[in-house]
Amino acid sequence: MKVGSLCACFLAKRGYQIQVYEAREDLRKAKHQRGKSINLALSHRGRFALRSVGLEEKVLENAVPMEGRLLHSISNATKSIAYDKHTNQCIYSVSRNILNEILLTAAEKYPNVKLFFQCKLKDVFLKEGKCVIYDSKTKEILNIEADLIIGADGAFSRVRRCLQQTPLFHLNQSYIEHGYLELSVPSERGHLLVPNLLHIWPRGEFMMIALPNSDGSWTVTLFMSLEKFKEIDSKKKLKIFFEQHFPDAIDIIGKEALEREFLSSSPNYFISLKCNPYHFQDRALIIGDAAHAMVPFYGQGMNCGFEDCTVLDQLLEVHGKCSFDIVLEKFTQRRREDVHAICDLAMYNYIEMRDLVTRPTFHARKIIDDFLYKLLPTIWLPLYNSVSFTNTRYSVCMRNRQWQNKVLSIGLCILTVILFVSIFCLM
Amino acid sequence: MKVGSLCACFLAKRGYQIQVYEAREDLRKAKHQRGKSINLALSHRGRFALRSVGLEEKVLENAVPMEGRLLHSISNATKSIAYDKHTNQCIYSVSRNILNEILLTAAEKYPNVKLFFQCKLKDVFLKEGKCVIYDSKTKEILNIEADLIIGADGAFSRVRRCLQQTPLFHLNQSYIEHGYLELSVPSERGHLLVPNLLHIWPRGEFMMIALPNSDGSWTVTLFMSLEKFKEIDSKKKLKIFFEQHFPDAIDIIGKEALEREFLSSSPNYFISLKCNPYHFQDRALIIGDAAHAMVPFYGQGMNCGFEDCTVLDQLLEVHGKCSFDIVLEKFTQRRREDVHAICDLAMYNYIEMRDLVTRPTFHARKIIDDFLYKLLPTIWLPLYNSVSFTNTRYSVCMRNRQWQNKVLSIGLCILTVILFVSIFCLM
Numbered sequence: 001m002k003v004g005s006l007c008a009c010f011l012a013k014r015g016y017q018i019q020v021y022e023a024r025e026d027l028r029k030a031k032h033q034r035g036k037s038i039n040l041a042l043s044h045r046g047r048f049a050l051r052s053v054g055l056e057e058k059v060l061e062n063a064v065p066m067e068g069r070l071l072h073s074i075s076n077a078t079k080s081i082a083y084d085k086h087t088n089q090c091i092y093s094v095s096r097n098i099l100n101e102i103l104l105t106a107a108e109k110y111p112n113v114k115l116f117f118q119c120k121l122k123d124v125f126l127k128e129g130k131c132v133i134y135d136s137k138t139k140e141i142l143n144i145e146a147d148l149i150i151g152a153d154g155a156f157s158r159v160r161r162c163l164q165q166t167p168l169f170h171l172n173q174s175y176i177e178h179g180y181l182e183l184s185v186p187s188e189r190g191h192l193l194v195p196n197l198l199h200i201w202p203r204g205e206f207m208m209i210a211l212p213n214s215d216g217s218w219t220v221t222l223f224m225s226l227e228k229f230k231e232i233d234s235k236k237k238l239k240i241f242f243e244q245h246f247p248d249a250i251d252i253i254g255k256e257a258l259e260r261e262f263l264s265s266s267p268n269y270f271i272s273l274k275c276n277p278y279h280f281q282d283r284a285l286i287i288g289d290a291a292h293a294m295v296p297f298y299g300q301g302m303n304c305g306f307e308d309c310t311v312l313d314q315l316l317e318v319h320g321k322c323s324f325d326i327v328l329e330k331f332t333q334r335r336r337e338d339v340h341a342i343c344d345l346a347m348y349n350y351i352e353m354r355d356l357v358t359r360p361t362f363h364a365r366k367i368i369d370d371f372l373y374k375l376l377p378t379i380w381l382p383l384y385n386s387v388s389f390t391n392t393r394y395s396v397c398m399r400n401r402q403w404q405n406k407v408l409s410i411g412l413c414i415l416t417v418i419l420f421v422s423i424f425c426l427m
Numbered sequence: 428m429k430v431g432s433l434c435a436c437f438l439a440k441r442g443y444q445i446q447v448y449e450a451r452e453d454l455r456k457a458k459h460q461r462g463k464s465i466n467l468a469l470s471h472r473g474r475f476a477l478r479s480v481g482l483e484e485k486v487l488e489n490a491v492p493m494e495g496r497l498l499h500s501i502s503n504a505t506k507s508i509a510y511d512k513h514t515n516q517c518i519y520s521v522s523r524n525i526l527n528e529i530l531l532t533a534a535e536k537y538p539n540v541k542l543f544f545q546c547k548l549k550d551v552f553l554k555e556g557k558c559v560i561y562d563s564k565t566k567e568i569l570n571i572e573a574d575l576i577i578g579a580d581g582a583f584s585r586v587r588r589c590l591q592q593t594p595l596f597h598l599n600q601s602y603i604e605h606g607y608l609e610l611s612v613p614s615e616r617g618h619l620l621v622p623n624l625l626h627i628w629p630r631g632e633f634m635m636i637a638l639p640n641s642d643g644s645w646t647v648t649l650f651m652s653l654e655k656f657k658e659i660d661s662k663k664k665l666k667i668f669f670e671q672h673f674p675d676a677i678d679i680i681g682k683e684a685l686e687r688e689f690l691s692s693s694p695n696y697f698i699s700l701k702c703n704p705y706h707f708q709d710r711a712l713i714i715g716d717a718a719h720a721m722v723p724f725y726g727q728g729m730n731c732g733f734e735d736c737t738v739l740d741q742l743l744e745v746h747g748k749c750s751f752d753i754v755l756e757k758f759t760q761r762r763r764e765d766v767h768a769i770c771d772l773a774m775y776n777y778i779e780m781r782d783l784v785t786r787p788t789f790h791a792r793k794i795i796d797d798f799l800y801k802l803l804p805t806i807w808l809p810l811y812n813s814v815s816f817t818n819t820r821y822s823v824c825m826r827n828r829q830w831q832n833k834v835l836s837i838g839l840c841i842l843t844v845i846l847f848v849s850i851f852c853l854m
Contacts, residue, residue: 156592164600165583167696171600173591269594 001027002096003288003305004152005103005115009053010313012110014320019144020107021119021133023153028101039211039219040099041066041198041299042092043388049306052313055106059099063092064212070197071357076248080197081357081366086374089389091299093198093211121153124162126280148324149284152305155271157290163280171275176295176350178206179226179267183253187216192252200353201246207354208246220253223354229267235259270295274343276336279328287312292339297349298387300342304394311335338394345387345398368408380404428454429523430715430732431579432530432542436480437740439537441747446571447534448546448560450580455528466638466646467526468493468625468726469519470815476733479740482533486526490519491639497624498784503675507624508784508793513801516816518726520625520638548580551589553707575751576711579732582698584717590707598702603722603774605633606653606694610680614643619679627780628673634781635673647680650781656694662686697722701770703763706755714739719766724776725814727769731821738762765821772814772825795835807831 001022008018024030042063050056067090068082083090107113116135119142123132131149133142151159163169185193190212193199199210199218206224213219232241238259242250250258273293279285288305311334312327319326356362372380381390383404386397428449435445451457469490477483494517495509510517534540543562546569550559558576560569578586590596612620617639620626626637626645633651640646659668665686669677677685700720706712715732738761739754746753783789799807808817810831813824 161588168602169600170602171598173596173598175595175597 001100002103002302003309004150005100005107006049006053006306007150007152007287007309007312008107008113009055009103009110010049010309011316012107012113013053014313014316016112018107018110018113019146020113020115021121021131021144022115022117023120024117026104026115026117027097028104039093039213040096040302041211042094042099043299043303044089044390045300045307045310046303047092048391049310052310053106055102058102059094060092062098062102062214063094064214065090065092065196066198066212067196068198069357070194070199072199072201072246072248073358074203074245074247078194080194081363084385084389085370086377087389089385090196091198091388093213095213098214121158124149124151124159124284126162126166126284129283148282151284151286151290152288153286153290155273155289155293157286159284160275160286160290163275163277163284163286166280169275169277171273173271173273176270176272176347177225177227178223178350179229179269180221180223181229181262181265181267183220183222183258183261185210185218185220185252186254186257187213189252189254190216190218193218200357201249202354202357203245204355204358206245208249209353220249223350224267226267226269232262235263238262272343272347274340276340277332278335279332282323282325282328285312285328285331291335292343294343294346295350296346297353298342298346300346300387300394304339304342307391308335341394341398342387345383345394365408369404428527429530429729430736431577432527432534433476433480433733434577434579434714434736434739435534435540436482436530436537437476437736438743439534439540440480441740441743443539445534445537445540446573447540447542448548448558448571449542449544450547451544453531453542453544454524455531466520466640467523467729468638469521469526470726470730471516471817472727472734472737473730474519475818476737479737480533482529485529486521487519489525489529489641490521491641492517492519492623493625493639494623495625496784497621497626499626499628499673499675500785501630501672501674505621507621508790511812511816512797513804514816516812517623518625518815520640522640525641548585551576551578551586551711553589553593553711556710575709578711578713578717579715580713580717582700582716582720584713586711587702587713587717590702590704590711590713593707596702596704598700600698600700603697603699603777604652604654605650605777606656606696607648607650608656608689608692608694610647610649610685610688612637612645612647612679613681613684614640616679616681617643617645620645627784628676629781629784630672631782631785633672635676636780647676650777651694653694653696659689662690665689699770699774701767703767704759705762706759709750709752709755712739712755712758718762719770721770721773722777723773724780725769725773727773727814727821731766731769734818735762768821768825769814772810772821792835796831 001024004020004022008020011018042059047056050059067088068080070078070080072078104115108115118136120134120136121131122134124130129146129149131144131146133144135142149159151157153159164171193210195212201208206222206228208220208222210218210220232238242258271293272295275291278287278291287308289301291308292304294301294304312331315327315330315334319330352362369380369382373382373385381400383397383401386392386400387394428451431447431449435447438445469486474483477486494515495507498506498508531542535542545563547561547563548558549561551557556573556576558571558573560571562569576586578584580586591598620637622639628635633649633655635647635649637645637647659665669685698720699722702718705714705718714735716728718735719731721728721731739758742754742757742761746757779789796807796809800809800812808819808827810824810828813819813827814821
């Protein structure tokens with residue numbers, strides 16, 4: 001919904017006639033808001049895209065800044081790590097629903113955009129540029145023709161399923177054996193958590209995090225192996241588990257709320273999906289989760305989807321006067337490497353968040369990175385900073401990290417040799 | 428069609444009521460037989476499955492044995508390599524259509540099997556065990572319910588597409604940048620090729636092969652990068668290409684037939700597809716290409732699909748009195764590793780067939796393998812032999828090759844040391 005409506009804004013600004021079909025009802029009118037509630041972390045790429053359509057300010061008004069991570073140890077000690085010590089840049093926690101509302105309202109304001117809700121895509125005829133859509137309000141089947149079909153229809157995208165039937169379409173869809181379950185801290189207890197930080201309880205094989213909401217409440221998410229979730233099936237087991245691993249969180253969430261929320265829900269799964277190409281001739285394109293569903297551990301899922309819109313807009317600026325085929329071809333060429341890189345980085349960051357952050361080597365590296373970044377700000381940009389606070393292509397961020405690793409390894413070798421030589425000379 | 432009708436025979440023998448729905452028309456009655464004509468290589472696993480339902484003899488009557496490979500060099504020299512020097516085992520070239528006919532006729536003979544042609548699967552409701560099928564003869568939509576849905580519906584399986592929407596389903600679909608194009612040697616020219624051998628023209632980056640048909644004709648297949656296929660777009664370029672790379676093949680195929688067949692067709696693609704699991708609860712199972720589409724370079728696509736039927740039958744024998752869920756769960760557990768191994772081996776064998784077979788190291792290894800196989804037949808089974816002439820699990824074949832490689836590496840090191848020591852002592 002987010003990426004689709006943002007894309008509609010971008011295209012509307014360029015004068016195209018846009019029809020947006022959304023399977024769910026209009027959440028601004030819905031009594032019960034369903035769907036994933038996991039908070040979203042908005043960072044530079046997402047902000048850049050929102051700014052381009054004049055929505056950054058409005059979104060940030062409804063978001064809560066997070067300046068760093070606060071690590072909770074088992075002994076209830078905490079340690080904070082700023083995202084960016086020198087320039088004080090931060091990421092923003094934003095509610096999925098508020099963001100969707102802002103984007104839908106903005107898209108609707110363009111006279112050349114029409115929104116249709118409760119309209120579910122049933123089939124796509126790629127070559128003919130035709131969509132078969134079921135309108136559940138009128139119970140009618142709509143046959144829609146378009147010059148370009150853009151599928152921003154999520155990880156289980158039907159447009160992608162049609163692309164998947166065309167020759168030379170590569171797809172890699174996998175699940176991690178871990179799931180997530182959401183808990184919450186109500187606003188009246190919100191003060192128990194230090195504000196403006198992303199709280200993490202890293203426990204090696206699993207972890208819990210908390211993100212702030214603008215009303216003072218917090219959304220807590222427990223990430224853990226599906227097997228471990230299965231094991232904890234009673235109040236007693238839940239109590240033992242939390243007392244052992246997250247003792248300080250029991251009071252923050254509240255014992256009764258914890259039992260109610262944990263035992264009444266089942267964990268959700270994480271899909272990770274890479275594919276290629278993202279387009280079919282000059283007829284169809286997939287963006288957002290439809291093109292690259294990633295695990296949420298880098299907080300880049302939405303930012304990457306929003307960046308798809310920026311890239312598409314830039315390509316339309318340069319090549320849009322020709323036909324769509326050059327634009328779409330170049331979109332695939334441009335995004336493939338970057339999108340695969342961030343999918344891999346997101347997978348890696350789960351290990352960093354739940355385990356590596358507790359190790360001295362992680363903190364030593366962070367100190368070295370911060371020092372070199374201050375010394376050589378244009379040359380030594382740490383990975384997290386370049387991903388979250390710049391528009392640097394994801395693939396370049398990844399390659400920078402690789403050469404930085406090499407430099408540090410060589411540096412470490414030289415230091416070791418100097419140390420040995422010094423000891424030898426002293427003896 | 429093959430794997431589905433073979434599976435029907437297996438299940439019918441066990442007394443189940445079977446309905447087989449086939450999208451195409453009954454090829455025994457069809458005027459024009461369409462679809463892939465690339466010959467199939469039948470080896471031990473396929474024969475074993477056919478034998479279990481009493482069809483091996485009938486199929487072998489219509490097949491042509493191939494005792495080894497015959498390599499054609501650019502200078503028109505040939506060199507033969509037997510598949511199995513000691514026991515004279517061979518693989519069989521069999522026409523896809525003849526095999527399908529035999530299997531359909533056999534399935535039809537069981538009173539508890541019903542075949543329906545021109546019935547295309549449109550949708551599957553996995554939980555409910557329901558299939559929506561379009562009968563193009565009567566133009567009717569059929570709603571079929573079944574205790575167990577088995578999808579043997581090929582590489583673009585619709586049953587798999589439904590499984591793909593369920594949580595924890597892993598899928599890896601890729602294409603190689605090479606395609607294939609079929610040519611033919613008519614029976615009147617068939618004598619120009621040495622009989623009972625698989626002919627290979629290995630050329631490093633590409634290759635051509637020829638498989639015999641029972642009527643004396645040969646099916647020739649050229650495997651090459653899609654780019655290279657595009658380049659050859661005129662009679663002149665085709666002539667230059669064949670004179671340069673396959674000079675002896677021009678006369679065998681015939682200049683005019685070559686031009687006609689090559690220039691009137693476009694190359695086909697190869698999909699390679701691995702997934703997991705192969706089942707959904709006790710409701711659905713995918714087998715054959717639907718579960719594991721592989722490139723054809725090990726000649727194991729059909730054999731692996733037929734082995735799926737053998738494995739399912741064995742599991743039904745042991746666990747069939749309980750419900751299907753144990754059988755299907757065990758099927759996935761049993762096949763996953765094996766099927767992924769043969770998909771990888773098939774991909775590797777393309778490099779062996781088109782390139783490595785021309786290298787002295789390949790022939791040296793073959794001599795060592797043959798020698799050790801003769802010396803220790805129960806211990807040292809070469810990879811090709813264990814894949815093609817035994818029921819050894821594919822994953823075990825692969826692991827055997829790995830320890831054999833290690834043993835040979837260590838042997839080579841020891842020999843080198845002995846050699847150096849000897850030289851040193853002589854000096």
